[in-house]
Amino acid sequence: MxxxxxxxxxxxxxxxxxxxxxxxxxxxxxxxxxxxxxxxTGQSSAIPAWRISIEERIAKARALIGRLICFRSGNNRSRIVRTVRMAFAGTNVSLSQPDIMQKLTERIEGLKQRIAAWGKRIRRYTERSTRFNQNRLFQSNQKRLYKSLERPMVSGTGPAPNQADTVAFWRGLWSEPINHSEGHWTEVVASQCASITPMDPVIITPDDVA
Structure with a gap:
């Protein structure tokens, strides 16, 4: 065969x-x-279960923050109110308290801090995994590693900018005289630097470059 x-x-x-x-x-x-x-292999490229769990927590926390902000803005729909009550379940916080707005702000900030901590954990794992894979690839195939580190060239696909509009835009920024009001600190710096001897001018010749 x-x-x-x-x-x-x-x-x-x-x-x-x-x-x-x-x-x-x-x-x-x-x-x-x-x-x-x-x-x-499928296992090496699979997303770890703990990362999927954290990403789900982040998504739920963001959704909860959105509803808490809606309630704080005056949205009293039954679904929003029910979510807010669930967010404060197990605490002594009541929606009829006079300081409920402050409690909402504290709850929102707490959720944002959790999201930041979870995101930092994911970034830390990703960076560690990237370093490990790059080190292993450096030992086995350096050419492939350097190729993966190259940034892709980005070429514009849209229409080219109009030359007249471009010139008019930059002329409006650079051709208009501007009188800056310098602060008192500039005079202090100038007086402190007055005793410094200026360095000799550096002249580079073709022989130096050669």
């Missing part, structure tokens, strides 16, 4: 696939273990 397939092959990519398939079949027949080194 291998001979038949190879005779029908017309390009190198197809030949490579045929040889790989034959080698894989032989390994399965003789019971040889296949090395998975360098092959991508």
């Amino acid at each position: 291998l001979v038949t397939y190879l005779e029908a092959s017309r390009d190198l990519c197809e030949t490579n696939s045929i040889l790989f398939g034959a080698a894989l079949a032989v390994c399965r027949i003789i019971g040889a273990k296949l090395s998975t080194a360098g092959r991508a």
